[in-house]
Amino acid sequence: MATLELSIDQDVAVSPIRRTRRLGPLFWAAIAWMSLVFAAAALASLLPFSPTDMDMLERRAPPSALHWLGNDGLGRDELARLIYGARISLTVGLCAPIIGITIGGALGMLAGYFRGRFETLVVGSMDVLLAFPPLILALAVTAYLGQSILNLTCILGVLGIPAFMRVARAATLTLARREFVIAAQALGATHARILLRELLPNVFLPLFAFFLLGVAVTIVVEGALSFLGLGVPPPISSWGSMIGEGRESLEIAPRLAFIPAVTMFLTVLSFNLVGDTLRALTDPRQGAL
Amino acid sequence: MLGFVARRLLYLVPVLVAVSLLTFLIASLLPGDLAYVILGDQATPEKVAALRHDMGLDQPIWWRYLSWLGHVLQGDFGRSFRTGQTVLQAVTERLPVSLELMVLAELGALAIGIPLAIACAVRSGSAFDRFMTGSAFGMLSVPAFLSAILLIYLFAVELRWLPATGYVPFGEDAIGNLRSFLLPALTLALGEWPVLMRVLRSDMIATLQEDYIAMARAKGLKPSRILLVHALKPSSLTLVTVTGINIGRLIGGTVIVESIFALPGIGRLLLGAIFTRDLIILQGMVLFVACGYVLMNFVVDMLYAVLDPRIRHGHA
Numbered sequence: 001m002a003t004l005e006l007s008i009d010q011d012v013a014v015s016p017i018r019r020t021r022r023l024g025p026l027f028w029a030a031i032a033w034m035s036l037v038f039a040a041a042a043l044a045s046l047l048p049f050s051p052t053d054m055d056m057l058e059r060r061a062p063p064s065a066l067h068w069l070g071n072d073g074l075g076r077d078e079l080a081r082l083i084y085g086a087r088i089s090l091t092v093g094l095c096a097p098i099i100g101i102t103i104g105g106a107l108g109m110l111a112g113y114f115r116g117r118f119e120t121l122v123v124g125s126m127d128v129l130l131a132f133p134p135l136i137l138a139l140a141v142t143a144y145l146g147q148s149i150l151n152l153t154c155i156l157g158v159l160g161i162p163a164f165m166r167v168a169r170a171a172t173l174t175l176a177r178r179e180f181v182i183a184a185q186a187l188g189a190t191h192a193r194i195l196l197r198e199l200l201p202n203v204f205l206p207l208f209a210f211f212l213l214g215v216a217v218t219i220v221v222e223g224a225l226s227f228l229g230l231g232v233p234p235p236i237s238s239w240g241s242m243i244g245e246g247r248e249s250l251e252i253a254p255r256l257a258f259i260p261a262v263t264m265f266l267t268v269l270s271f272n273l274v275g276d277t278l279r280a281l282t283d284p285r286q287g288a289l
Numbered sequence: 290m291l292g293f294v295a296r297r298l299l300y301l302v303p304v305l306v307a308v309s310l311l312t313f314l315i316a317s318l319l320p321g322d323l324a325y326v327i328l329g330d331q332a333t334p335e336k337v338a339a340l341r342h343d344m345g346l347d348q349p350i351w352w353r354y355l356s357w358l359g360h361v362l363q364g365d366f367g368r369s370f371r372t373g374q375t376v377l378q379a380v381t382e383r384l385p386v387s388l389e390l391m392v393l394a395e396l397g398a399l400a401i402g403i404p405l406a407i408a409c410a411v412r413s414g415s416a417f418d419r420f421m422t423g424s425a426f427g428m429l430s431v432p433a434f435l436s437a438i439l440l441i442y443l444f445a446v447e448l449r450w451l452p453a454t455g456y457v458p459f460g461e462d463a464i465g466n467l468r469s470f471l472l473p474a475l476t477l478a479l480g481e482w483p484v485l486m487r488v489l490r491s492d493m494i495a496t497l498q499e500d501y502i503a504m505a506r507a508k509g510l511k512p513s514r515i516l517l518v519h520a521l522k523p524s525s526l527t528l529v530t531v532t533g534i535n536i537g538r539l540i541g542g543t544v545i546v547e548s549i550f551a552l553p554g555i556g557r558l559l560l561g562a563i564f565t566r567d568l569i570i571l572q573g574m575v576l577f578v579a580c581g582y583v584l585m586n587f588v589v590d591m592l593y594a595v596l597d598p599r600i601r602h603g604h605a
Binding site for chain 2: 124125127128129130131132133134135136137139140141142143144216220223224227228229230240243244246247250251254257258261264265268269272273276
């Protein structure tokens, strides 16, 4: 019996996934693409082309030396619209999860640390928010508030709170029982000190990994809303609205839908990849995907 | 089991009340006065005041909530001031389309995800496994409206095999109905299968290391029997939960896909209500969809408890 168990143990010991600390070329490719998009968005105003100038003679013109990616259905420069669209996608995509990580993270840490009635209240109210399919709630609230970048960011930010709350609470729950927290309590540290100096640095990394995944989700939802015509108001260009406009001319100029589509896919993929890599590094469970 | 169901049902009550309250507050507190929307910008203040009085908009907010809730509990979700149709009529007319779409999409996702997950779990770490896990990860970054456009371009514009838009009722032409649902359902399935495959694959790998699987192998059972009978059911717990969690995403996806493929379902109704500012239909539908979503999650919880007895006894 003993030998049998031993052989099984060896078997299991060999099979676990090798956890390499090296990040791999894909990770760095994703970082490179993200930097490129960031740089383009930041330097957008230096472009010689405006994303709203129309040239009716150049409607759906193919790429040329002057217009590198051609023109769209209204004769606007596709590359300029793409770059200005990156501004919108990144602004909404970064600001909304920042709202989520701040409020959700704080609520989650407080709930996980103090427990009791407060925790029940927080978890319960988040359950109510989660009772709405996210896109439906976003659509409904946009319909009442009106379409603007600020409204969009706030709505998507609030929708992200429950998820961040759960991650922060789960991490705090396990950490709050660890020795270093008990030691700090024994030393007479205040709650604020324990939360900010002991717990926050440890909760931050998993929360940040989740933040990157949140950026990817937000870019997708913003794209979906703009695609439906309920995101940022025209003539501001957003990747979602560009894809929506490109859909109209799928038969004559599929390029107009596919260029923003590929850009969006690569950006979302990059955020997912970097976020997932960080999550796997911070997740102590073995074999986490 | 009965006690467990009762406890979960009891928990539903406060959630549903809170959902109705939130729906009501969104509609009442946010800017956009219903009377102005109905009468238009040109309305005189007197007319607006009269209409507000008729609709009860000048009552205190808690009173309006209670009377609204009273109507809803009697099945009266309100009536569109544009078409005169009640919310319930409009929803029941379109619900079958959305449900058919969601069921077909989920079946498609399971049909793609489960075989791939089993194949990957059996040879975990192989080139095939790594390729499929990688593709699944990539597919997770493709939003529904991207795959919809790709599928339309491929099957409707280039190959001309399937219609890009249009809807044929099932009663008229069953084949045509399925043809019109094929691309929309496939679009949603493409977004769903990676999630299902990832969880089933990792659970299956864990299950296959259990002693009783080694035992079954030692008994000389056929590998297919071991995989499908002994390993699949205990591995499918997370799959069921994830399916439940994904219903919310699926509902959102339905809105987008129905709008792209012009299917007359709930999603189109919702978008139409937003574009025509038909706020009563909108409010009624948000409540309806949210309640449906809560109930679906309840059913998934029950399924979960049937699969794993530890949950209904509270040992999980």
